Amino acid sequence: MKALNLIALFCFITVNKLVAQTPQAVEADLLKSFKKIEYWDEQQRKGGDGASESLEGANDEFGSKLKKYAETYPASISMPFNSLKKEQLDIFTSADGLFRIYSWDTWTGGTMHICANVLQYKAGDKTKSSLMNNPGDGGAPFYSNLYTFKAGDKTYYFGIYGVIESSRYAGTGIRAFAIQNGVLNNDAKIIKTQSGLHSTIFYEYDFGSVVDIPFEKRPTITFDQTTQTIHVPLVNAKAQVTAKFITYKFNGRYFEKIKS
Template sequence: MKVVKLFLSVICLFAVTFAFAQKSGVIEKNIFNSYIKVQYWAHTESEQSYDSLEKANDNLGNLIKTYAIKYPSTITAPFKSLPAGLTVSTAADGLFRIYSWDRLTGGTMHFFANVFQYKIGDKTYALLDQPLGEGVNGPFYHKLFTLKAENKTYYLAVFLVIGSSRDHLRGLQVFSIENGKLNANTKLIKTKSGLHNFLSYEYDVPDDVDRDVDVSIHYDNVTQTIKFPLIASDGKFTTKFITYKFNGQYFEKVILAK
């Protein structure tokens, strides 16, 4: 009798898993097609193309937000076949995810939009973050790291802001889920001016694209350190790096011995 019950449990589990896999595939396809419409209107020249592009972006954002809330399991769905320009970053604990995409509404300046999906207990929530206004370009989140300390969990989101073909800004922003809400202003980084929720640096894109320059910001989960290149006052790269290490309370700049 126990064997039969175990067999039935396995069958039910398989059926549920298979059903979600099918649903997940449909959701991914719909999101894919929605962003394809954004790309289509971005490359179409007509009187109504700009309005259609804005509408396509709004539709995409609302679609992702709706799916994120209605189908909680999407927070860990693989979504491996989404088109270039639409990135999904997921925390290791499966409780936080960021969908980020290029709205393709600018020229050399890029405007990005994001959907933040997070889970508290059995409920899943989602927030749609659109550009704040004309000429204001937000970040493109493309990596998400998890830091656990003193029974708290922090999410370190690596981002890129593109002001022009040469003017770029990279950084790392700290998020947390507390008091039943997503906190995008978690101040965990200590600098000379006090505690902040992010680190960032601006730079000029190198003229030589083949130049062996690491322009990225990195996080090492083992040593709990943030590392990024030192940028000179003229926006050019140096050969030095800046490191911030977590000391149990916050990240603080590491002072190297002379």
């Protein structure tokens, strides 16, 4: 009888563990955690005591939880997470389904926005992730697009990212990633400039030069798979974004600037 009770208890625990691991439960748990960031941001704006520290804690909790789920539940790399997207968690997945970027504003930086990102990728039969919440080029980046580029037997992922440095200055960049030897390389040097091979192109600009242009029409970095070219807006000496572009074309080994 005691043995039967132990078996029943084991089954109960196992079933509940499985229920907690369903996609719906994972998304609900992440959503609950993500909403804490919004709550403490509102309290911070109201001048609540300890709100800033609680906001940082909420971001740490969500980032750690998202990273853990990204590794524990491999299927999460293809989950739509629509409820999280509605709450402004940006999610971009590569065309081959092997790489995904989760990006959000931590609301901890004032006029200089500090964002955080979880990078999730498949390497063989394993799914791995990393949390990036430290400032990058010119600030702490948020990702706004992801392109997939195949060159022979190699695959590169181009993440388009932006930074908000202040109420006046911002920046935009492109970073090349690659999954190599079971590890994500976030410094895949495939872009050649006058100073050598790099994994990124980044430019800063006066936000006032684009503020009156509808968001979807603003000049920005783009990648054209068909022509294998990267187009980067030209910024003049006054830090104003112009309608002209600089073009980098793939020559079989790396992307190199071509004459316009």
